[in-house]
Amino acid sequence: NAGVTQTPKFRILKIGQSMTLQCTQDMNHNYMYWYRQDPGMGLKLIYYSVGAGITDKGEVPNGYNVSRSTTEDFPLRLELAAPSQTSVYFCASSNTEAFFGQGTRLTVV
Amino acid sequence: ILNVEQSPQSLHVQEGDSTNFTCSFPSSNFYALHWYRWETAKSPEALFVMTLNGDEKKKGRISATLNTKEGYSYLYIKGSQPEDSATYLCASANAGNNRKLIWGLGTSLAVNP
Numbered sequence: 001n002a003g004v005t006q007t008p009k010f011r012i013l014k015i016g017q018s019m020t021l022q023c024t025q026d027m028n029h030n031y032m033y034w035y036r037q038d039p040g041m042g043l044k045l046i047y048y049s050v051g052a053g054i055t056d057k058g059e060v061p062n063g064y065n066v067s068r069s070t071t072e073d074f075p076l077r078l079e080l081a082a083p084s085q086t087s088v089y090f091c092a093s094s095n096t097e098a099f100f101g102q103g104t105r106l107t108v109v
Numbered sequence: 110i111l112n113v114e115q116s117p118q119s120l121h122v123q124e125g126d127s128t129n130f131t132c133s134f135p136s137s138n139f140y141a142l143h144w145y146r147w148e149t150a151k152s153p154e155a156l157f158v159m160t161l162n163g164d165e166k167k168k169g170r171i172s173a174t175l176n177t178k179e180g181y182s183y184l185y186i187k188g189s190q191p192e193d194s195a196t197y198l199c200a201s202a203n204a205g206n207n208r209k210l211i212w213g214l215g216t217s218l219a220v221n222p
Contacts, residue, residue, distance in 0.1 A: 031208050042113075043153075043198075043212040050208055058209070090152065097143060097155035098210070 002026050006091045006101025013081040013108045021076040021104050023091030031094045032074040034058075034066065036087040043090065049074055081108045113201050115213035122189050123221050129185045130216040132199035136180030140207040144173055144184055145198040147215065153198055156184075189220045 004025045013019055025032065034046040045058030049068040063085055065077040074093075078085060086108045091101040114133045122128050134142060141160045145153040157166040162177040170187045186193055196217045200210035 040214075042214045043200075045209065048209065094208075097158045098145075098153070099155070100152035102152055 004091055004093050004099050004101040006089075006104060008104060009102060010105050011107070013078075013106065015081060015083065015108060017081050018077070018079050019081065019106075020078075021089055021091070021106075023074045023076070023101055024072050025074075025093040025099070026072065027093060027095075027099065028071060029093035029095050029099075030071070032068065033092045033094075033098070034064070034074070034076045035090045035092065036060065037090065038087050046076065046089075078106075083108050113199060113211050113213040115197075115199055115216050117216060118214070119217040119219070121219045121221065124189060124191060126189050126220075127185065127187045128189055128218070129183050130197055130218075132182045132184070132201075132213055134180050134182070134199070134201035134211070135203065136177060138203040138205055139177045139180070140202045140204045142175055142177075142182050143200045143202075143210060144182070145200070147196045147198055149195070156197075184216075186218070189218075191220045191222050194218055194220045 007022045030051050033048045035043040037043050044060045046064050047066040049055045052071050055066050068074050089104045092098040116131050143158050144156040146156050147153040157173045159175040164175040166173050172185045175182045196215040198215045200212045202210050
């Protein structure tokens, strides 16, 4: 049982580049989330989804996009990377308690 | 209280000490309270999910209580071990949107051998 698989683990982007963070879960969870975690700050919700075809903005959605075409997958897209998007990103899924991916450390230079 | 607040921010204890932390959350429209354990260089892992006032849950040496009327939860660790060193996060959900967790900043615990 793989749980929540998140890739890549590390990435360095140049300002203005784009990338997609991948997230897949094999637990048939309805709910999926993307968080970012900055030093000294708590987990901030970027986007979440309550089921395939449904997505909603969280606390800090600007500069990001998501899609949920299947129950399993919830990719996070950065279109024009900015230094303010340097952070650690976590994907999670849940039906009750949340299960987290291993995290992606993204640096935008 | 509008946000989830945790105290203390950090804690250093000796091996064998028992310790506890507090999580304060909005009591109005309460739905659930979650506790997670987050070790350095890993991902958060769920400890407990509690929903009922007066709930008490236990997992090994770790236990938690819940008071939904006054909006607080305590996490207890009995006989702390070095492997308990981690950040302990709590998060609350309200009935308006019970899938959006509001996270505290965590209590960082260091257990010295």
